[in-house]
Amino acid sequence: MSVLSAIVVDDDFAVAQVNRRFIEAHRGFQVLAEAHTGEAALSVIERLKPALILLDIYMPDLSGIEVLRRLRAAGNDVEVIAVTAARDLDTIRQARQLGVRHYLVKPFTGASLNERLEEVWRGAQTLAADSSIELDQRAVDRMLGSPATGGIRLPLPPKGLSAASLARVSAAIARSAGDVSASEIAETLGMSRVSARRYLEHLVDLGDLAVEPRYGTAGRPANRYRRRDPAAAE
Numbered sequence: 001m002s003v004l005s006a007i008v009v010d011d012d013f014a015v016a017q018v019n020r021r022f023i024e025a026h027r028g029f030q031v032l033a034e035a036h037t038g039e040a041a042l043s044v045i046e047r048l049k050p051a052l053i054l055l056d057i058y059m060p061d062l063s064g065i066e067v068l069r070r071l072r073a074a075g076n077d078v079e080v081i082a083v084t085a086a087r088d089l090d091t092i093r094q095a096r097q098l099g100v101r102h103y104l105v106k107p108f109t110g111a112s113l114n115e116r117l118e119e120v121w122r123g124a125q126t127l128a129a130d131s132s133i134e135l136d137q138r139a140v141d142r143m144l145g146s147p148a149t150g151g152i153r154l155p156l157p158p159k160g161l162s163a164a165s166l167a168r169v170s171a172a173i174a175r176s177a178g179d180v181s182a183s184e185i186a187e188t189l190g191m192s193r194v195s196a197r198r199y200l201e202h203l204v205d206l207g208d209l210a211v212e213p214r215y216g217t218a219g220r221p222a223n224r225y226r227r228r229d230p231a232a233a234e
Contacts, residue, residue: 003027004051004124008034009041009067010083011059015106019054019083022110027177028121038062042070050078052120055100057084057091065091068098079124081116083108111171118174161202165191169199173209179226200225 006029010016016034023029032048035041038061045053057064064082071078082095082103095103102116172188173180182197189196203209203225210228213221 002125003030004121005030005032005048006052006054007032007041007044007048007050008054009036009038009059009064010034010054010056011036012056015056019113022113023054023117025110025175026114026117026121027175029117038064038067041067045071045076045078051124052079052081052117055080055082055084057082057086057095065094065098068095068100072098079120081113081120083113111167114171114174115167161199165189165195166199166202169196170203170208173200173203173225173227176226179212179224181222181224183222185225197223 008016008020020031033044035044038059055064080100082100085106186193186196204211209225
C-alpha cells in the first residue's frame with residue numbers, strides 16, 4: 001500500500017493541528033508539514049512536492065484561490081481538498097475551475113474528510129496501476145471522485161436507514177485495516193448489531209463493499225465485510 005504525502009494549509013494553528021490529526025488517522029496519508037500563510041504554502045509545496053494539499057481559502061496574505069492559481073500556472077497539478085468557511089458561489093466556481101477535487105465547508109466532521117481522503121487515495125492507487133488497464137464507469141467515477149459513486153455519496157438509503165449513519169458505517173470501514181464483522185462495527189459505533197448489518201448489506205448492494213462468510217468451529221458462518229477494489233468493480 002502506497003502512502004501519499006500531504007500538507008495542511010490553514011491560518012488557524014489549532015484548526016491546522018486538528019486537520020493534521022484527521023489526515024494522519026487515514027492509513028494512506030502522511031502529513032509532511034503545515035503552512036499558515038499563502039506565501040508559506042507556496043514555499044513548502046515547492047520544496048516538498050506533496051501529493052495532496054488540504055487548503056483553506058481565507059488567509060492573511062494570499063487567498064487559497066490565489067495559491068491555486070500560482071500552482072497551476074507553474075504546472076503543478078497536485079490534488080487539492082479545500083476546507084474553508086467560504087461558501088459563496090464565485091469562490092466555489094473558481095475552486096472548481098482550478099481543479100479542486102473536494103470542497104468541505106467548515107465546520108465539517110472527521111468522517112466527511114475521511115471520505116474525501118479515501119477517494120483521493122483510491123484514485124491515486126488506480127493511477128499508479130498499469131496504464132494499459134481499461135476501467136469501467138464505476139472505476140472511473142471512483143478515481144475522479146464522482147459524487148455518484150465516490151465513498152458514501154450515493155443514492156439516498158432506503159426507508160429505515162439514515163444517510164448520517166450510513167456515512168458513519170462507511171467511514172468506519174474506510175478506517176479499518178482489513179475486513180470487519182457487523183458486531184465489530186456495532187461495537188465501534190455504538191449501534192446494534194442488527195442495524196450495523198443492515199447498513200453493511202446496503203453498502204454491499206451498492207457495490208461499495210464485498211462480503212465473505214467465515215466459518216468458525218461451530219454455528220452459522222459470520223460474514224466479513226471489506227472495501228471493494230474499484231479497479232476490480234464489475
